[in-house]
Amino acid sequence: MQTTADIITLSLDYYRRRFLRSAALLGVAAGARPLSADRFPALDFAADICASASAPLQKLTIPGESGYLGRLAPRGMAVTLTARQRKDSRSGTGTLEYAASHRGRLYSNPVLVVERGERVRIRLANALPESTIVHWHGLSVSASNDGNGSVLVAPSKTYDYDFEIRNRSAMYWYHPHPHGRTADQTYLGLFGAVLVEDDADRALRAALDLIPGQTEIPLVMQDRRAGNAYFPSSMDLARGLVGDDLCINGVRDAYLDVATRVYRLRLLNAANARTFRVAFRTPEGSLVPFTLIGNDGGLLPTPIRCEQVFLATAERIDLLIDLRDTNVGDLLRMDTLAFDPMYAKVAEVAASDHAGMGATGQPKAGSAHEYVGQWPEGSPRTLLELRVRKRVAYDRAIPARLSDVPAIDVAAANERPFRLGFAKGRWRINDRVFEMGAAPIEVQRNTVETWLIRNYHTSMPHAMHLHGFHFEVLARETSPDEIAALQQDPQGRLATDFGRKDTVLVWPGESVRIAIDFILPFPGPQSYLFHCHNLEHEDGGMMLPVLVV
Numbered sequence: 407m408q409t410t411a412d413i414i415t416l417s418l419d420y421y422r423r424r425f426l427r428s429a430a431l432l433g434v435a436a437g438a439r440p441l442s443a444d445r446f447p448a449l450d451f452a453a454d455i456c457a458s459a460s461a462p463l464q465k466l467t468i469p470g471e472s473g474y475l476g477r478l479a480p481r482g483m484a485v486t487l488t489a490r491q492r493k494d495s496r497s498g499t500g501t502l503e504y505a506a507s508h509r510g511r512l513y514s515n516p517v518l519v520v521e522r523g524e525r526v527r528i529r530l531a532n533a534l535p536e537s538t539i540v541h542w543h544g545l546s547v548s549a550s551n552d553g554n555g556s557v558l559v560a561p562s563k564t565y566d567y568d569f570e571i572r573n574r575s576a577m578y579w580y581h582p583h584p585h586g587r588t589a590d591q592t593y594l595g596l597f598g599a600v601l602v603e604d605d606a607d608r609a610l611r612a613a614l615d616l617i618p619g620q621t622e623i624p625l626v627m628q629d630r631r632a633g634n635a636y637f638p639s640s641m642d643l644a645r646g647l648v649g650d651d652l653c654i655n656g657v658r659d660a661y662l663d664v665a666t667r668v669y670r671l672r673l674l675n676a677a678n679a680r681t682f683r684v685a686f687r688t689p690e691g692s693l694v695p696f697t698l699i700g701n702d703g704g705l706l707p708t709p710i711r712c713e714q715v716f717l718a719t720a721e722r723i724d725l726l727i728d729l730r731d732t733n734v735g736d737l738l739r740m741d742t743l744a745f746d747p748m749y750a751k752v753a754e755v756a757a758s759d760h761a762g763m764g765a766t767g768q769p770k771a772g773s774a775h776e777y778v779g780q781w782p783e784g785s786p787r788t789l790l791e792l793r794v795r796k797r798v799a800y801d802r803a804i805p806a807r808l809s810d811v812p813a814i815d816v817a818a819a820n821e822r823p824f825r826l827g828f829a830k831g832r833w834r835i836n837d838r839v840f841e842m843g844a845a846p847i848e849v850q851r852n853t854v855e856t857w858l859i860r861n862y863h864t865s866m867p868h869a870m871h872l873h874g875f876h877f878e879v880l881a882r883e884t885s886p887d888e889i890a891a892l893q894q895d896p897q898g899r900l901a902t903d904f905g906r907k908d909t910v911l912v913w914p915g916e917s918v919r920i921a922i923d924f925i926l927p928f929p930g931p932q933s934y935l936f937h938c939h940n941l942e943h944e945d946g947g948m949m950l951p952v953l954v955v
C-alpha cells in the first residue's frame with residue numbers, strides 16, 4: 407500500500423498552508439518570512455542546545471492553588487478559560503495559555519479538580535487571532551460539549567460548555583481541537599488537565615497518606631524545540647514533530663526533592679507526537695521497579711509491578727514509586743529508555759527526498775527545510791531527577807485492590823475492522839482522509855462493539871483515540887518483539903492496557919482489539935471522532951467521524 411512515491415508527495419501545498427497559518431498565529435506577516443531553507447538559522451538553536459546541555463537542572467514546579475497548572479476546583483461556579491497569548495512567556499510553557507480567574511486567584515492552564523457527578527460550566531473566550539475550540543479529552547460528554555471541531559469559536563467570541571462529570575476518577579485533559587490547527591495550538595502551549603475525584607481515589611490517598619501537591623504530583627510533559635514557534639518540516643508532518651528538550655509542568659530539565667516514602671506521580675503525555683518508555687534508574691543504570699496503579703481511564707483493578715511502560719501522546723499513567731530503601735543524598739532518575747521508533751520507512755524516504763533536493767537544487771514536495779533534531783524519537787534521556795533529601799517514617803502498604811472495573815460483555819458485540827496505513831502522501835484510517843461533513847461511521851447507541859485496529863507492518867506507531875467513550879483493550883496480536891516482551895497476559899496486553907482507556911498505541915504490524923460500550927444518555931444523534939493523536943497525523947486527516955445514533 408505504501409510506496410516511495412506516496413511518501414515523497416506529502417503535499418507541498420498542504421505544508422505551505424500550514425506554514426502560512428502558523429506565521430499568522432504568531433502575529434508574523436506571512437510574506438515577510440519566506441519559505442526557505444534558512445528557516446532555522448544554525449546559530450539560533452545551536453546556542454540554545456548548548457545552554458540546556460550545560461545548565462544545571464531546575465527545580466520542578468509543583469502545581470499549587472494558583473498560577474501555571476494550578477488546581478482550580480469550580481465547585482459549581484462557572485469558570486472562564488481565555489485562550490490568549492501569554493504575557494510572561496517562559497521557554498518551557500510556549501506562547502499561548504488558557505488564563506482563568508477564580509475566587510480571586512489567577513491561573514494559567516489550570517488543572518480543573520472536579521468530583522464525579524459534578525456539573526461543570528466552562529466558558530471558552532477566544533482571545534487568539536484565529537478560531538479555536540476546546541476538546542475535553544477522555545470525558546464522556548455530549549457532542550456539543552465535546553469540542554470535536556465541528557463548531558469553532560471565532561476570535562473575540564465565546565463558547566459555553568455545560569456538562570456533568572460521568573467519568574471515574576482519573577487524570578483527563580483538555581486541549582484545542584480545530585481541525586488542521588490542533589497541532590499548532592497545542593504545541594504553542596494550550597493544554598491543561600482535569601482531575602476527577604471519587605471514593606476510590608480518596609481511599610487510595612487515605613491508605614497511602616498522599617497529599618496532592620506534596621506527595622501526589624502531576625507531571626504534565628511536553629517536548630519542545632528552541633524558540634517559540636511551530637514550523638514543522640515535511641519529515642515532521644510525516645512522522646510527527648518531536649522536540650529537543652523536555653518540559654515538565656513548564657520546566658525544562660527538572661529535578662524534584664523527595665523523602666524516603668511512597669510518591670504518586672501522575673503523568674500526562676501532552677507532546678504532539680513523542681512516545682516515552684518510562685522507567686526509573688539508579689545513576690549506575692540499574693532499573694528500579696515501580697507500581698503502575700492507573701492509566702487514561704483511572705485506577706487499574708489491581709496494582710502492577712513494572713520496570714518500564716510505554717506512554718504515547720495523550721496517554722496518562724498513574725504510578726507509585728517507593729523510596730523507602732533509598733538514603734539521603736541518593737539520586738533516582740525517571741528516564742525514557744531507548745526504543746525503536748519504527749518509522750524507518752517514512753524516515754528513509756523523507757531523508758532521500760531531502761538529499762535529492764540538495765543535489766538538484768530544485769525544490770521538491772515537502773522539502774522546504776529540514777530540521778536536525780537533538781533528541782530523536784526513541785533515544786534515551788533523563789526526564790526527571792529525584793533527589794532524596796529527607797528521611798521520614800513511613801509504613802503504609804500499597805492496597806492489593808484499587809478499583810472495580812467490570813469487563814465489557816462482548817457476547818453480542820459486532821466487530822468493526824480498522825486499517826491504519828499511508829497512501830498518496832497522507833496517513834489514513836480505512837484508506838480515508840478526514841473531511842468535515844463526510845459520511846461517518848454509524849454506531850447504534852446502547853450497543854457493544856469490538857473494534858479490530860490493524861496497523862500495517864510498513865506503517866509507524868499510531869496512538870488511536872476515541873472521543874466520548876472509554877474502551878477496554880481485549881488483546882494485542884502480532885506485536886513487534888520489543889512490545890511482545892512486555893506482555894502481561896496470554897492476550898498480549900501490556901500493563902497500561904488494563905482497566906479503561908481512551909487512547910491506545912498501535913505498533914506497526916500489530917492488531918489491537920478493543921471493546922466499546924456505546925451507552926449514551928444524550929438525546930438525538932451525537933457525533934464524535936476516532937483519530938490518531940499524533941497531532942501532525944491528526945491534522946493531516948488521520949481521523950474519522952463517528953456518529954452514535
Ligand SMILES: [Cu+2]
Nearest residue numbers: 868938940943
Ligand atoms: Cu498516527
